[in-house]
Amino acid sequence: MDVGFIGLGHMGSGMARSLMRAGHSLRVWNRSPEPAKRLEAEGARRAADPAEVFQAEAVFTMLADDHAVRDAILDSGALERARPGAIHIMSSSISVAFSQELEAAHAKAGVAYVAAPVLGRPDVAAAGELNVLVAGAPEPVERVQPLLEAIGKQVWPIGAAPHQAHLAKLAINFSLAAAIETLAEAFALVRAYGLDAKIVKDVMVGTLFAAPAYRTYGDLIVGQNFEPALFKLPLGFKDVRLALEAGEAAHAPLPFASVMRDNFLDAIAHGDAEKDWSAVSMVAARRAGL
Amino acid sequence: MDVGFIGLGHMGSGMARSLMRAGHSLRVWNRSPEPAKRLEAEGARRAADPAEVFQAEAVFTMLADDHAVRDAILDSGALERARPGAIHIMSSSISVAFSQELEAAHAKAGVAYVAAPVLGRPDVAAAGELNVLVAGAPEPVERVQPLLEAIGKQVWPIGAAPHQAHLAKLAINFSLAAAIETLAEAFALVRAYGLDAKIVKDVMVGTLFAAPAYRTYGDLIVGQNFEPALFKLPLGFKDVRLALEAGEAAHAPLPFASVMRDNFLDAIAHGDAEKDWSAVSMVAARRAGL
Amino acid sequence: MDVGFIGLGHMGSGMARSLMRAGHSLRVWNRSPEPAKRLEAEGARRAADPAEVFQAEAVFTMLADDHAVRDAILDSGALERARPGAIHIMSSSISVAFSQELEAAHAKAGVAYVAAPVLGRPDVAAAGELNVLVAGAPEPVERVQPLLEAIGKQVWPIGAAPHQAHLAKLAINFSLAAAIETLAEAFALVRAYGLDAKIVKDVMVGTLFAAPAYRTYGDLIVGQNFEPALFKLPLGFKDVRLALEAGEAAHAPLPFASVMRDNFLDAIAHGDAEKDWSAVSMVAARRAGL
């Protein structure tokens, strides 16, 4: 298929390569040109601007946040000038409110809008092993299914309204942040008695918590191994804040997210903005005088 | 080995049977006589009081809380009159402070004190498949190792001070409660947008949260399936409170536990004390107007 | 002085009348024309649009929120077309971030910017008895001092940067919300034991808490007297949210504000958006099963 890709950071480049490996022809654009040049060298066609990318049959967007998406898709006029019948696949983790705004904007522009946020880090994206949460109208979702299967090991249907996939992604990232805070408090508690947190972590991940979330973050927190960051702390904070905002719009109190919000601010105020988001665990330890 | 067992509730009876299956001779006692009579019919020797049980080489205690342990072991005089060289294995989930008090009381009475709290519900106990957290002096721990292996599929060494195993157990149960609250908030959030929580739960347990804790409680919460209780809400509250108390003694703030404390009270105030502790998830839903 | 006034709600109309009583000539504008017509009948000059109001020497703005201010002042082009040397007095309670943005916009437009948010309800505004928090460059602040004295019984100098007055206002409204939540929890606690909250309220306002904040809200909460609203619940929520946002930008965790945020959402989810903001106290009572 003639596929476009906007946003070629670590995640986006990996996803784009997976699409090329699956035999799709790619036109790509990125704000800074280098990543696009690298993909051009691998066979992609480099577009002059987002509007040119939107002449493809299906266009992925994998950008940092609402603001970057608004710039590239709406303010650039790209969406309005899209190829008739194009399908836009939004893999960026954006706010629920903005995803709802995009539903209206796509309807107006006559472009099909499919949400396909992903779970996984850059190495997983590079391997084409992401978990893809997909939501949108049945027909366009069915048409892009082969593309989603090219980037992911599993595609999870979420619902018919695109914002539902972004909502689900936020709920999952909120849960991941909560797992980090849980480990942070559990470990601060046992360390306050002189017990090695690794011992408790090993029991947890060997029994009830034998899951990637606890294995990955349990090791990072026990080892105080926060640099280089796999996922920077302010990005984790952003997702917690988006969960809070989504809750606010729907009148859902999220007291765990409120606690985490305060802890992320505490971490940033203590100079940890360049570290992995699991460095928020240092707040619980510091508050206990450890 | 000549083994004693005090406390024959659902958990204790299962553990006692595992010990008999492994060929140990058992003397048992329970406040209400029926469970002891049932084990007597299966070959155990029914003791008249805790002190008689303490004439065994090794004695398990599996009682509900600090208070029940204090009654049976300290106030009854059983510990003082124990057989010389006896080893006391405390499998009850007790407070860290009380476990520390018991360390002193055992030293004074000349009885070895091994902490061996367990992870698992009654059906797991009946199958001898518990996870056992063990802490205590090396020599008695080594001597009772065969007993612990009889009741558990895995024995996890925690430390040389018995209270460390009780602390680790509390940290894990706190984490379990936090997983329940996390799911409760995540599901309230998505339900507030009309999205079926089951869809998000399936993604979670199929990806980052592929662990027993999330599978078990994810299903219960999605299905609102809180009766009959597997673990009653006030017992879960007790463990959160014990974690808070342990944190208090060591000056470790636990803001997630504080949120959960308030939510457990909210649940009890709304009449849910007879339900499974995962019914605390109804608080997040109710607060969101669901 | 030739004074302009934009925003003639209950607060703004009272302030405008105070200015006229003090002998100033007024030109006024309001989105809906009726309040402007009423003031016209009392001697004010009704302007066709905000830009016309900005031909005055000094212009007050008293609008609901950031959005309304942006519409009336920036998007309308009024600020750009202001009379040379005009002073803009912002009495609206706006966000700190927007006040900082306005500092830059005024500098660019060559209009002096004075922040003068007020404490007090419509009846206090009508009586010219407001407390006025003023911040801005010394020269324009000195020039508008007589205007501020016309609307207020006391003018409190806050600082040289206008956003500092808006920040101070948010800190005070946060404190007011916290006093409401404090009373809500204290009263829920005593009521849970069958003690009449009025008895405790009387001791409080007769001793350590003998202040308007506790007298006013103590009576409202004890009497469950939330309608008609003196200050609607979503407006109170807005101020708590603005405090949280201001804290976020400066990395200051505000755990009390986080608790209140969740409680305001709980209140709105339970249908109390039309009530006085002190109705958030019903959350603590409801959670206690009262």
Place this chain on the structure above:
Amino acid sequence: MDVGFIGLGHMGSGMARSLMRAGHSLRVWNRSPEPAKRLEAEGARRAADPAEVFQAEAVFTMLADDHAVRDAILDSGALERARPGAIHIMSSSISVAFSQELEAAHAKAGVAYVAAPVLGRPDVAAAGELNVLVAGAPEPVERVQPLLEAIGKQVWPIGAAPHQAHLAKLAINFSLAAAIETLAEAFALVRAYGLDAKIVKDVMVGTLFAAPAYRTYGDLIVGQNFEPALFKLPLGFKDVRLALEAGEAAHAPLPFASVMRDNFLDAIAHGDAEKDWSAVSMVAARRAGL
């Protein structure tokens, strides 16, 4: 009247002197003898033990906590050997649960039980200017009214059950702690923007918060003036914990108290246990990186 007094710390000695000034004859006891000797030198009769004090017509108890009261009154046998018809006036701030236990113990011993916790610090006690919260059966309350008037400038009737006065005292001390935390967060917020907290404090205590609680603690927090302690931090923490425990027994969630609990622990973990309880305000500042 023949009055007894047990517990002659800073508060108790001041109260005892007020009683002597009012013409009552006093018999006194204190665990450490010096304070009793000082009062003996001023005309009081020094008793050998609490039981001897309980031969008076009315006996005040002003001790640190539940434990000290239990030691002096119950475990000593003093209550059982009290003079027939004696009235016991409990001015100590004790837990609601213990006050309820004392109701039963006094009924059994045939001693009238009046709760009379006080508001005010040692200098206020010395001046006989305390606020006294009184609860108990009408007849004994009426009989001791002159004594209460001797120690206080105002006597506030709370209810017929003694524990209600202790409950009210806890609700008020909880509110005081919440005022401290409110100021701490409000000041951290404005300081994070470089605004002097004193400016905001002055507006607050000059307007809506013109009350002793805010004046006293506003000054202490702005001045970071925490030593010598007027009321030590662990005592303030104790009262917050007692409020939480009272809430727990009645199923009343108190999220503000939960936040404060965590902050008091944070303060103690940072070495501030010898400071005034308003030093808990340093937690909000520290967490904001100030």
